[in-house]
Amino acid sequence: MPNSQQDALFILIKTLTKAEKRHFQLAFNKNNTKEDVLFVQLFNTLDKMKDYDEEQILKKIPDIKKQQLSNVKAHLYKHLLTSLRLLYKQKDPLIELREQLDYARVLYLKGLYNQSLRLLAKAKTMAIDCQEVMLSYEIVEFEKLIESRHITRSLENRADELSEESLHLRQQLANANTLSTLSLRLYGLYLKLGHARNEKDEAMVKSFFERQLPAHQSSRMSSYEKIHLYQAYCWYYYILQDFVMYYRYSQKWTDLFTEYPSLLKTDVDLYIKAIHNLLTAHFYTMNHEKFKTVLEKLECFMANNDEQFNENTKTSAVVHLYTARINQHFMEGTFSNGLRLVPELEAAIAEHQLKVDQHRVLVFYYKIACLYFGSGDNNKTITYLNKIINLRIGSLRADIQCFARILHLIAHYELENYSLVEYLIKSVYHFISKHKDLGQVMEEILKFLRKNIYAHPKALREAFIDLKERLVQISKDPYERRSFLYLDIISWLESKIAGIPVQTVIHRKFLAKEPRI
Secondary structure (H helix, E strand, C coil): CCCCCCCHHHHHHHCCCHHHHHHHHHHHCCCCCHHHHHHHHHHHHHHHCCCCCHHHHHHHCCCCCHHHHHHHHHHHHHHHHHHHHHHHCCCCHHHHHHHHHHHHHHHHHCCCHHHHHHHHHHHHHHHHHCCCHHHHHHHHHHHHHHHHHCCCCCCCCHHHHHHHHHHHHHHHHHHHHHHHHHHHHHHHHHHHHCCCCCHHHHHHHHHHHHHHCCCCCHHHCCHHHHHHHHHHHHHHHHHCCCHHHHHHHHHHHHHHHHHCCCHHHHCHHHHHHHHHHHHHHHHHCCCHHHHHHHHHHHHHHHHHHHHHCCHHHHHHHHHHHHHHHHHHHHHHCCHHHHCCHHHHHHHHHHHCCCCCCHHHHHHHHHHHHHHHHHHCCHHHHHHHHHHHHCCCCCCCCHHHHHHHHHHHHHHHHHCCCHHHHHHHHHHHHHHHHHCCCCCHHHHHHHHHHHHHCCCCHHHHHHHHHHHHHHHHHHCCCHHHHHHHHHCCHHHHHHHHHHCCCHHHHHHHHHHCCCCCC
C-alpha cells in the first residue's frame, strides 16, 4: 500500500492552492457524468485526508472497487494536470509556446502545410523573444521537415536559410549544454567538498575547470550560453574562495536580466538565484551598503510579483530571502534581533517541506544555531545542532557537518558540561578525520578544549589569548580562511577575553567597519 510520501496523486492534491482546487472542481461539475462525479468524490476524499489510506478511500466511495482504484487515480491525475496546464499557461509563456507547436502539428497532420508553417513562423518569433534556443531549434527542424516533404511554394532561398538557422542553433545548444554540464558538476563538487581545503583541492578544481571549459566569445553567445558560463565561473571562484571574482561574475549574471528582459517572464527562478549569489558575494566581501541595496531590490521584486510566482519560484524566493536576512544579522552582529526570523523561517520550511531539499534544511539549521550562539542561548544552539547531527545525509556538505560538531562542543563548553565535552571530543575528532576535513583551526580548537576543560579562570584567560594569537596567524593561510566563514571563532575568543557577549564584539566591529577575517 503506497504511503503519503509515495503516492503521486495524493502529493499533487496536497500541493494545490484554493484557486487550483476551485478551477478543477468547476471544470468537472459542468457535465456531471457518472465518471466525473467519481473523480470529484475521489478528489474530495483525498483532499480531506491527512495521510493516504487506501482502505478509507474504498470505504468512503463504495462505487470504486479495489481493482478499479488504480485506474481511476491515474485518470484523475491526468485530469488534474490538464486543469493545471490551463491555469499555468497564464503564468508561463513557454506552456503557451508549446501549445502553438502542438497546434502546428495538428494542422500538419490535417494536410494544411501552409497554415502549419504560418503558425510555426509566429511560434519561432515568440521562442526567439523568450531566448528559448531549444524550442527555436525544434521549430526550425519541423519547418525543414515540411519544406523537404511537400511543395509549399516558399521563398526561393528558404532551404538555405533553414539550414543556416539550424546549424547556428545547434551550435548554441551544444555550447549551452557543455556549459550547463560544467556548472552542474561544479555545484556537485561543492556539495561534496565545500570550499577548497588545501593546495591539492585547489589544483584539482582548477584542472577540472580548465579541462572542461570550452573556447568561447561572450559577444557571440546566446543569453543562456552566457548564463551557464557565468554560473560556472561563480561556482569556480566560490569554491576557491576568491570572493572578489565571485562577485564580478554574480554581477554579470544578474545584469543579463537587464540585457534580456524577456528572461524575467520565462525564467524568474534564475533571476532570483542570480540575486542570491550577488547577495552572498556582498556578504563574504563584507560590502554592507551594496548588500542592503540588493536585499531591498529582492524584497521589492517579491512583493510586486508574488501573485505571478509558481510554487517552485515561491519556494526559491523564500529560501533565498531568509538566507539573506539572516546573513544581514551576521554582518551587523545583531543576533538577538535575528531570532525574530526563526519562527517565520520554520513556518516557511514547513509550508514548503515537499520542495525544500535537505541541503537547504541543513544550511538553515546551522544558520539558526549560529543566531542562537551569537545571542548567547547555548541550549537552543545545541537543539539546532542536534538536528544536523541526527540528519542521515551521508557526506552532503560534510564541511558544515564538521563545523556543526565543533560549535556543538563549544556550546556545551559554554554551559560547563565539561564531562560531556570530554566524552564528545573523541567522536568529533573521529567524524572530522573520516571526512578528511581536519584543518589547523579545528585542530587548535579541539586541542584547546581537551587541555583547558577544567582550567582555573586566570589560566583560562591566558589560554584564550594564546589561542586567539595562534588562530590569527593561521588565518593568514588562504586555505584556512574557510574555517572563519563558518564560525567567527576569533570574535568568540575576544568576547571571552573581554568578558562581554560575542554579538557585542561583532557589532562593534561592524560599526567601526573593521574587517573580519
